[in-house]
Amino acid sequence: MLYHFHVTQVRRSAGSSVIASAAYRAGEKLYDERYGEVCDYTRKPGVIFSEIVLPDNAPSEYKDRATLWNAVEKAESGKKAQLA
Secondary structure, eight states: OOOOOOOOOOBGGGTOOHHHHHHHHHTOEEEETTTTEEEEOTTOTTOOOOOOOOOTTSOGGGGSHHHHHHHHHHHOOSTTOBOO
């Protein structure tokens, strides 16, 4: 069996949205509070499993994907922010 691992950065300077990226990878529908848009990838095939794993001391509301990634967007305000 072969495995492949690929890492990319979600950077605001490249015009990327961390909400859209999270929705795409999870095959979910998420609301982007920054841009007031819905990112809907619920019809994307191939998503077998999606999970958010948090440290024990993380706020429990971050188990919700939209809450987590919208909080990241709010925390990083710079034009050159690397969000994920």
